[in-house]
Amino acid sequence: MLAVAGGKGGVGKTTTTLGLAGALASEGRPVRAVDTDCEMPDLHALAGCERDPSLAAVLDGDGVPEQPVATIPGVRVVAAPPSADKSAVSAALGRLRDRPTVVDTPAGAGPDAVAPLRVADDALLVADGTPQALRDAAKTGAIARELGVSVVGVVLVGTHEQPDGVEQFLGTSVLGTVPAATDPLSNPAVWHAYDRVAERLRRQTVI
Numbered sequence: 001m002l003a004v005a006g007g008k009g010g011v012g013k014t015t016t017t018l019g020l021a022g023a024l025a026s027e028g029r030p031v032r033a034v035d036t037d038c039e040m041p042d043l044h045a046l047a048g049c050e051r052d053p054s055l056a057a058v059l060d061g062d063g064v065p066e067q068p069v070a071t072i073p074g075v076r077v078v079a080a081p082p083s084a085d086k087s088a089v090s091a092a093l094g095r096l097r098d099r100p101t102v103v104d105t106p107a108g109a110g111p112d113a114v115a116p117l118r119v120a121d122d123a124l125l126v127a128d129g130t131p132q133a134l135r136d137a138a139k140t141g142a143i144a145r146e147l148g149v150s151v152v153g154v155v156l157v158g159t160h161e162q163p164d165g166v167e168q169f170l171g172t173s174v175l176g177t178v179p180a181a182t183d184p185l186s187n188p189a190v191w192h193a194y195d196r197v198a199e200r201l202r203r204q205t206v207i
Helices: 013-025 043-047 055-060 083-093 111-119 131-146 166-170 188-203
Strands: 002-005 031-035 075-078 101-104 122-127 150-157 174-178
Touching: 002 013, 002 111, 002 131, 013 031, 013 043, 013 075, 013 101, 013 122, 013 150, 013 174, 013 188, 031 043, 043 075, 055 083, 083 111, 111 131, 122 131, 131 150, 131 166, 150 166, 150 188, 174 188
Parallel strands: 002 101, 002 122, 031 075, 031 101, 122 150, 150 174
Antiparallel strands: none
16 A cells, blocks of 8 residues: 655645556556545545545445546546544555555645555655655655655656755655646646656555
């Protein structure tokens, strides 16, 4: 289970979750993309799926409420639970071990952001290359490591540039840069970038 995390909101975590899930699914195996941001859920909307049923339904014993993404073959989305059920995130994620799973995590460094990291096997940092985003990504990376979660790399979204010293600052490798795009998941250059990231993760046998 791979957590896509970064601390700062609006840097491309949700786009990276779907883009990476799609790139990984291109090998022919289904990949699950899960939203754990109960306060600002948008993975389901970006994927063109419904909000209900959500991740919380996993605990009801009725299976996984996943929805196929019409535009991304092989990807199944699980929507974030409502705020009232946010305590269910960790327990529900813990039951999703039957297939490769990419998790979209909330922004910040509070309990909501930490909950999915406690369950994940690895974490992929996301930042947009700005100093604030990189600082927040560094904090997220530190939290992940404290929880015993391996930080497998960082993806820089919305830029072609790799800031000097970013790998040393974050303590991990840059796995790719993703160009800015108005409609990123319809842009071939964006998909090419996520394909490269997916290949590098495969080499690490991360997912």
